[in-house]
Amino acid sequence: MLLKVFDILTTILQTLIFVWTPNSIASRDNKLSKVKYYAFMVTVFADIVFFTYSGINGPLANFLMMFVVLLLTIIFYRKHIVDGFLGFGLAYTIIVLVSYFLTTVYQNAIAKLSLPISDDLKLIFAIYIPGWILYFLVYKFRKYIFNTAISLKGLKHSLVYILLLDYALLFLDTLHMEWITESMGVMFKASLYLAAFIGFVFATVYYAKINDKSKEVELLNEALNEKITELKKIKHDYGSEISSLYGLYQMGKMDRIGALLKGIVERYQGVNPAINLSVQATPLVASVLNYAVNEGVNVIVFDGGDYDNLTITENELLKLLSNIVRNSVDVLKTHMNPTIKFKSYSIYEGVIISISNNGPEIPKEIKQKIFEAGFSTKDNKSGDRGFGLSIVADIMKKCNGHISIDSDKEWTEFKIEIPYKQ
Template identity: 55%
Template sequence: MLLKSCDILTTILQSVFFVWICNNISSKENKLSKFKAIVLVLIIFIISTIFTYSDISGSYISLVMVIFTLLSIILFYRKSILDGLLGFGLANLIIVLSSYFVFSFYQSVIVELKLKVSTELQMLLFVFIPAWSIYFLFYKLRKYFFNAIFALKNLRPSLIFVLILNYTLVLLDILRLTLHTVDIELMFRYAVYFITLVIFIFSIIYFARINDSSKEVELLNAALNNKIIELKKLKHDYGSEISSLYGLYQLGKIDRIGQLLKSIVDSYQSLDTGININVQATPLVASVLHSAVSKGIDVIAFDSADYENLSITDNDLLKVLSNIIKNSIDALADTVNPTIKFKSYNNYNGVLITILNNGPEIPKKIMHKIFETGFSTKNNMSEDRGFGLNIVSNIINQCNGKISVESNAQWTQFTIELPYKIS
């Protein structure tokens, strides 16, 4: 009776675990209401109970149960299936790992000790309580796990990629069940599973980054094609204008020639030569980045953050972004093919923003000085430089945020963390 009660409690915890994780990493418009969340918990609990206590045995019953659970989550998170898939993957990973290490330890160590206590008490002390403790530990460290998922979401993985990721996690679980049926030393079994998991995680990161870079290249190619079309139109327009100039010259209308030349010069000067790729850019971010585009700098922006309920005002956020972009524009003055990349996304604590440029490296010896008042790498004889980044630092400190900078020969990146308001 004790074991069955503990097993039911564990099933309830795992069902809540799936929904709780999915809801925490979901975008604002995809979060479930309390009612829908409770319904999904009940559905997952029923699925788990049916397959756990069915007469069917073997490792494949676990696969079928997981597939039904996954389909239920996808159904409820159909507005953004990616959120459901990633949430399922993280929850399943924690459950699989905790089950594997707890049961391996119990079967290979505790059983061999032949303790003079009942099997039920042994299971409670060395299986269920440790498993519940792992779930509680995850809850305490949830910020780090959720931020890792948010970072993966920011790499914009495809649905197929994440589906393969989840399928591989399920296969790892089947591997866990298979290893339990083979007579292998405990430490070797741990090593095999751990190495497989590490390789798998690094593969996820590697292919997600490749996927992210390929999407950037795809967007750049599309933007270049648009520029080519724009240039063809300009060529046609200039041809017509030159013909008009020649016609006015033949008619001797010198005043009209001057007016037409002025309009041609004005239109040329207002032409943006930079490539501008904005994905979901908010008006505030788009307005800040336009200053870079107007100076012929290529801008790639993936602005997926929700800036509501932050501890920083819109006006201060505008000051922060404007000063960093202005600093980047100055740094790119002598750079061939100058580029600024802007990325933002919500993490567990607030919003994370990265602003990267391909300008010259900031020397290590002055890196710690760049946020000081009046410090500038440019000529500062008039003493009107060196305040922008100091203003940025002060504003971010006032809202309990963080700012850091990394620089090498290829790029310089500012990373900004802005927390939510404390309610």
Template identity: 35%
Template sequence: MISLTTFFMGNSSVATLILHLVMLIIGGLIYKDDFLAAAIGFSLIYSLIVITLIISSFLYNILSQNISLINKSNIFFITIMYFPQYILAFLVLYKKKSIYSLYKTIKSRNSSIIYLILFTIVLDFIASFNAIINAKDNPIFTEIILTLLFIFIIFIIIYFSNIEKKSKEIELLNSNLEQNISSLRKLKHDYGSQISYLYGLHLMGNYEKLGELLKNIIDGNDNIINNIVVSNDTSIISMIVNTINLKDITVFIDENADLLETNVNELDFQRIVSNILRNSIEALDGSGSIKINTYYSFNYFVLKIQNNGPEIPDKILNKIFDSGFTTKENKESNNGFGLAIVKELVESYNGKIQVSSTDEFTEFTIYLPTIK
């Protein structure tokens, strides 16, 4: 089929487009079970070959016109036109892993596949006009190419107009969705700490108080309570929390791990928890909720302390454990050392500490090795 196309049309501009289509069809028939993968692989290699041919043809035309000493022999033509193809073949084999990575990236994105195919068609037109400019094309084929180019441009305009239209529709939907999410976040912020407290009463079996508060909510009185510690009163964390001025902050404690399973000194543990709690209370500016949770994760005792205060910017988050670092306007000599002390204590027990922050909450996570 390729030989017939070349026989009837030679190296004309139209032949370039037809050969591209013919090779794509043949590849599709051979790899019909995965035509998409075949089309991407073919288009990638085809693009590299056509780009090389366009550059080689340009160099050949420039050199053949300006270097009078060079006889336009077959050796000159082969050197300029075909030698770069051998170099390209070597580079493709040498960089096959990179090309395969590019192939996988394109295959994973529908838009990239379409852009790749459009790019190969643009290359065909560039190669075709290269033949037309150098007066190597039949006038009839030139007219056909110009007509096809006009049709292609119209198609591109319509295609990208539809994309822009869909993009605006998605943008409008996203805007409406953001408004709904914002409303839900406000509701969550307003009722999150109260729900946590109600759940704490349920865990403690205080159903009488729970029923009373639920009745208040039904009656329209949603101001449940402030400055409450929901926990096991005999736990170490509970005792630490009770020594701190919580202001109007609700604290919910859920302990599912025993500190005795670690080598951590109780006094050091108190310093770790109290420093993070004081930092959280300052971030909440006197009102909000704090959740403290302990559990086991493989060979670690995990302590999580979460507050629903404002998001901490990344530039501050990266320095939050630095000794002496503080965001307070009144930078007293004793400020900026609490979290640095926490990090030092945790690492002294071969533990690790992490912090994350979003617009919903800030969370400190501490991992302490358990006794093996």
């Protein structure tokens, strides 16, 4: 009876994880209402209890149970299905790892000990209570776990990728349940299972890095093709205007030639050679970066952050971004192929904004002073320089945010973390 009570309590905890996880990493407009949240919880709990006590073969019952949980997740998160798939995968990973680790330890160590307690108490103290402790640690470090999961939403073709991830978890867990019914070679099988999981994690990280680069290259290719088309049009226009100039020359209309040349010069002086690549840039971000484009700086933008409900006003965010971008443009004025990269993405507790430029490396001694009021690397006899980044520091302090600088010979990155209102 006592064991059944602990089993029901663990089922409730696992249900909470399946419901709480996708809702925590979901975008703000895709979070469940209280009614839907509790409805989701009740249906998931009923599903787990039904298949646990159904009498169906263990691995098959587990497969069907998790498949139904996945279907329920799809139904409740159909507005943005990636949130549902990703949340299910993360919750399933947490539960499987905790269960697998504790079961393996119990089978190969605790169960073999001659302890003056019943088998039920062994299970309670070796599996159930440690499992609750591990679930508490997951809650304690949820920020880091959820941030890792949220970053996967930025992957290209993320829906297909996360679907494969969920299927792999379901398949491996079913395979694991088949393995633990065998008494021979449990540790060997456990080693293979762990090695496969570690390999999968490293493959995921590697894929994510390649994905970021491929998106950037793809956008650059599109922008270059647009520039080539623009240059072809200019070439065509030049051909027509040169023919007109030659015709005027033959007719001896020198005054008309001068006026036409002046118009050509003025028109083509306004042609901007800078490349502007944007992925769903918000109007505020676009307005800030337009300054850089107008100054002849190439701009690459991946603006995926959710700026609603931040501990900062829209006007303060505009000041923050403008000062960093203007500072970047300033250091790029004499640089070949000047480029600014802007990237934003949501995390569990706020938004991360990264603004990078390919200007010169910032020495360590300057990095320590760069946010001080009045500090400038240029001539500042008038005393009106060196206040832009100090304003940035003041805004970050006011909103309990964090800003850091990472600089090397290739790139200088300003990384900003702004929290959401509690």
